[in-house]
Amino acid sequence: MDNKALYRQFCAEEKDMPLFIKDWWLDAVCCDWDVVLVKKGDRIAGAWPYKVEKKMNVTLLRDQVLTPYWGPYVAYPHDLKHSKRDNFQHETITALLEQLPKVQYMYVSLFPGLKQVGLFKDNGLEVNTRQTFIMPLEERIDNVFDKLHEDYRRNVRKAEAELEIEDEPALLKDLWEYQKATLDGKDVRMHFSLEQLQSAFDACKQHDCTALWVARKGGEVQAILWHLWDDKHAYYLVGSKNPASKNNRAMTALIWHAITESKLRDKLSFDFEGSMDPGVEKFFRNFGGNRELYLVIQKNTSLLWKLKSLLR
Structure with a gap:
């Protein structure tokens, strides 16, 4: 099976998989997506779905419509000690990054809770933060x-x-x-x-x-x-x-x-998909959820795309 077929099987079996990177969601919002995988033995340890676009002769890998977060997903072994999770995550995401296609422009909003800032910077990416509000429901x-x-x-x-x-x-x-x-x-x-x-x-x-x-x-x-x-x-x-x-x-x-x-x-929680708009931010904040930051990784090596961004 190719990576996409393996990933579909993985999505069907992996109960912790977030909605916004499930295969059927990707089919609905960006039909010609692909995925890179990392395997440990016979099991998938990590996956990173993506879509490469070409606009004005510039190659792009960016957030997709109606998809607030995506990027890498790490499937931890059930018997992995908590003290080893960070290293496992670091190794898995590093291996996924190495497989991603090389593009001129990248802008990806990652899931809240992923905090590997140094990893992304070491790979030549800029790292910024945005915020949401998450209400715990325990x-x-x-x-x-x-x-x-x-x-x-x-x-x-x-x-x-x-x-x-x-x-x-x-x-x-x-x-x-x-x-x-x-x-x-x-x-x-x-x-x-x-x-x-x-x-x-x-x-x-x-x-x-x-x-x-x-x-x-x-x-x-x-x-x-x-x-x-x-x-x-x-x-x-x-x-x-x-x-x-x-x-x-x-x-x-x-x-x-x-x-x-x-x-x-x-x-376990309700995510408001918080806005950076001050009015919306205040509205969400008053529900009493926890303010959570999430990473946005990006790069831009295209002069044409830099000029386009300046003209917005």
Whole structure:
């Protein structure tokens, strides 16, 4: 079997595999992807899926649409001592990096928790950080609720009396239109098409790992949130308020609903996919989750692509 076929088999067997690097997710968001593998004996110890693109005669390896994190995945042996995990991770990722195709431009957002800064710098990559907020869900839901800002707790209680929240997959187009209207109002370009959103959503529906939560008041849609999950973690990927709605509690209520649903599904955490936008950052921060930094590795050896970046 080639690497891609081996990886598909690996994804089917590896329960800890994050959603955003599963083979079926990659099929949905970037169909012509590939993968490099590291094997220890007869088992796969690490994998790094990627997609090489060519734009303006420049070779690129970069983040894919609707995919907040990807990059290397390390499968630790079950009997590996905790004290040896860092060395195992370092060796595995080094071996994966050596196999990646050489490109002129690279920009990859890695999963939270991966902290091998020195490794990437030693391989000629720049390392920056971005942030998200992650709500741990090991505690009782009452304790999680207590972490919310008091205004949010009040809004959630009021929303319970005035809003109805249901899973309505048919309203995915409405979510896209609400999001586009919101970004247009900020003069920000929409970074995914309706077709791309539908493809990713359909793949998640097929694998029973998503819900499209819709908040209604008197039958009128107030806000929509796309919630998805893998075996361990849950994620808020896209959400938007109806531009015609004046209800300021709907998004807070939807996020809290997604958190409670994640808890019911025994997920370990809820990831807000935190934004660097100050307004969004404050909104997420007030839910009381942990601020988590994640690495972004990059390089740019193309003068043409450097000029393009300056002209944005």
